Amino acid sequence: MAIGRSTQSTSQTPEPGAARRPSRARGIPEATVARLPLYLRALTALSERSVPTVSSEELATAAGVNSAKLRKDFSYLGSYGTRGVGYDVEYLVYQISRELGLTQDWPVVIVGIGNLGHALANYGGFASRGFRVAALLDADPTVVGNSAAGLPVRHMDELEAIVESQHVSIGVITTPPGAAQQVCDRLVEAGVTSILNFAPTVLTVPDGVDVRKVDLSIELQILAFHEQRKAGEESGQGDSMLDRAPGPVRAAAAKLRRAAGAKAEPVKGKPAKGTEGDLSAVMPA
């Protein structure tokens, strides 16, 4: 591990764990920042319907949060509402946009134009909120030159020149996991200071660089956890007696299993739901 580099997993919403990230900027908590885009989206929809004002209760419902939280969040931005009336939709759209930095244009490069990179290049929500695809980049000569979303795919060699000439500060990584760190290093070296990582890789970046990650596999695993819990509750089946045994018994069993050099192998291809994990691979006979 290089000194002065933080492994900023800097993942989802709060995660104040990420060591050196200044958890609040100008006093706005991370959790609030993460909700501002939700409010903005709901407000934009109201704006399109020409709704002039909205109460915290209505807006909270539209954004999927509770109104106390919303009012608290807005209180960090300032006093933008009117007691007894609510919030001016247009005005709040502007204030939140400004707070999020969306009143300026953010050129973005996407590196790795496989299926996912292609999908992102075509993603409408990209352009709609101040983000502009400055370039699509790939290392594969058979992909370079193709066009995606009306833009040519350019070779990685051009990365530095593009980042510098177009003042790109945000990079999106959609490469295979093996290439992600290397691409990240080049982006950072070229001057990118914010990275959105779709590769299932923990990126190491210098201080001052923000990394957020989007990880399909992790999301599914979290759902599976809750799904399993639901199934267990409803059928009454759950862990084996042994796994529910009190600490000492369990520890002794663990020792046995380790001593046996147990090789764990998740069971695959079994019918779903109501299937117990096959313990035979790790349980002593």
Next chain:
Amino acid sequence: MAIGRSTQSTSQTPEPGAARRPSRARGIPEATVARLPLYLRALTALSERSVPTVSSEELATAAGVNSAKLRKDFSYLGSYGTRGVGYDVEYLVYQISRELGLTQDWPVVIVGIGNLGHALANYGGFASRGFRVAALLDADPTVVGNSAAGLPVRHMDELEAIVESQHVSIGVITTPPGAAQQVCDRLVEAGVTSILNFAPTVLTVPDGVDVRKVDLSIELQILAFHEQRKAGEESGQGDSMLDRAPGPVRAAAAKLRRAAGAKAEPVKGKPAKGTEGDLSAVMPA
């Protein structure tokens, strides 16, 4: 809002806001559950390199968290380590897999086979961890019948039959935003109880249904917020004097602006970085 339905935004990591979600299952905090997949990924990499044991410090580094947090997380699962030695890699892979429900197979349907649905269907990480694509579905007749990732795209009409016959409990929504709620309703009605939503829509689901969302646009906006802050710090430029003014002054200005019927319009197409938001649209002359 229908009674008995919760708008479970149930977004990223902690978000204990989500009203009725039982925030811990068998005592495992949500924040810990969300990190288990990270540990599992790091452990799997060690396993592939045939590393027999790992310390909390090493594993924490590989997963991008600190070791105190990792040990605390593992303490919720049980006592699976050996003091003075560390953790048995294979054994821990198995225990975490089991905890996450990955020792069983989870059939998944993907609804909406545009660019993103296509990308997900091809996503390797899908199959690798107990998730199996049971079907790809789309409402568009010109898409139905195409094949993606070796599977035929089937018509939405088949949704209910597929969910029931294959015991699908997890659905992935990659439709346009306008169709998402309707698709969600059908999935839930058919028996799906976990939904991963890629559409930028707040989904309303009955109690007992988990929703997680992945939202590219939100991630980029959060990055933009921090990026703007960095730019402001380094150049000393930031808000206008007025916007930094103390409460009462700001409130008075707000009132003026509202009275003027200000129309906010984010400024687009401007050169990036170092551009101030154009306030002319919302500021009184």
Next chain:
DNA sequence: TAGATTGTTAATCGATTAACAATC
């Protein structure tokens, strides 16, 4: 003025972290 709704307070809850006793 009376009703409505914000902005803030204070209590509660959950997550993080450092430190260290337990123990391999």
Next chain:
DNA sequence: TAGATTGTTAATCGATTAACAATC
């Protein structure tokens, strides 16, 4: 035994929430 490392404790920090005074 001595060194290493876990599992747990307790303090701290940040986020959520209900309630209500301020005020439109």
